Amino acid sequence: METKPQVTAPEPEVAEIGGPSRPLRRDAERNRRLILGAAKSVFARRGLEASLDEVAKEAGLGVGTVYRRFPNRDALIDALFDDMVASIKLIAEHASAEPRAWDGLVYFMTAMLETQGHDKGLRDVMIAREQDLITCGPEKGSTVREMVQPMLYDLVHRAQREGDLRPDVAPTDIGVLLIASVGVVEFTAPLSSTAWRRHLAVVLDGLRSRPDGASAPLVEPALDDDEMDACMAGWKYGTQQADRRRA
Amino acid sequence: METKPQVTAPEPEVAEIGGPSRPLRRDAERNRRLILGAAKSVFARRGLEASLDEVAKEAGLGVGTVYRRFPNRDALIDALFDDMVASIKLIAEHASAEPRAWDGLVYFMTAMLETQGHDKGLRDVMIAREQDLITCGPEKGSTVREMVQPMLYDLVHRAQREGDLRPDVAPTDIGVLLIASVGVVEFTAPLSSTAWRRHLAVVLDGLRSRPDGASAPLVEPALDDDEMDACMAGWKYGTQQADRRRA
């Protein structure tokens, strides 16, 4: 006896890129933006765990409105994903353009932490979507990975040729260290929005080749790209303490 | 150094404060240990989020039994906490005993990652309890912090005097970098239980003073102990993806 939701209406309501479907009413459009903004800031604060009720509250709207605009949670997240891809693309381009590859690397890591780090939701979105793309195949469009990977390869190898980067690190190491640093950003974020720079500096010093060639050799082999993907896929996103603490 | 054979303290019982409580029946005592072991491994795998039903299943017992032995969830966690304090204490002592302070530091970080890193639950337990202690006052007994802090101070300063550790890092930096590295362990764990060593090596290289004194200066100031505590308190524990992905 399932009255399939009232979606039976002729209008599939895809305001997306597809066709110039009837534009939203002015107020509706305004609200749409409010929702996206609210989602962004709530997710930034609390991670993807945040409920849509929270998003609605932040936006000063009812949940119903949120659901009218985005058929479900994932649709909302998808919309944010697009934003994120754009911003990462920008960073990657900037980094590649740096004349000295090492500077490009430093820029890349710093910029990623600046944007990603402050924004827990962004990271979660990226990971969640990336997983979907990996497991569902890339029918969906460009993954972050396939945009960033070539850039990173180029940067790493160039920086090594130029003698700045220690010769025994692999591109995947940069990714791993970046993830580690995101942890630092999250950890220190409540207190200071810049403390992570100190620790990034230490990591960067570890990456820079020593003039005396005295880096300790890395005996453990680097992850290859597939392994990196596997880790990515297994990586949990979302994270919430439930305040279930103590009486 | 070799993987330390996870010496779980052969602890003879809680020694409940109440009084010389009647000893448990033989089978009950066996089950009590089963539960602790199961809790340890389930929490290690899934973090503190895991339900007690899961713990019971892992132990091959009914939930009822678990609740008969531990009045509630927190009691069970407390019991694990004691184990953990013991194991960290051991690590700290070992580290201090190392004749060259730098080696002590390396040992400390490595050993912490070996035990803590593999064991998501351990980390969560530590953080959760540490928070309680911080917010509820240390009526409870020794916190990990007050055990580890002096050791770390000594080690850092000695290593700097001995010329191995770059002079501009603070003891809190070690803690922060350790937390970062835990992230790496978690990230790579599903794939390889040793991959983190590679990245720890890079971090350690960043910490070692350069013979030519060419470390980039750390402009960002270090966290002090109180700030470190504040970060700790704000740090979330628990972390679970809910498999809510995909239809």
Place this chain on the structure above:
DNA sequence: CAGAAGTGGAGAGCTTGCCTCCACATGGAG
């Protein structure tokens, strides 16, 4: 072998989150 001690696991009761539904509000075309 009696009965104290221990056990299992169904289910009560709770919280939380997603999403639906529909009486009501409102922008803007005519």
Place this chain on the structure above:
DNA sequence: CTCCATGTGGAGGCAAGCTCTCCACTTCTG
């Protein structure tokens, strides 16, 4: 200004999933 398609709020249905209780039943041990 009027009218109605379009949009809105938010209570509540539904589904998970958790902690913890209860008690008929089993197992130890003196």
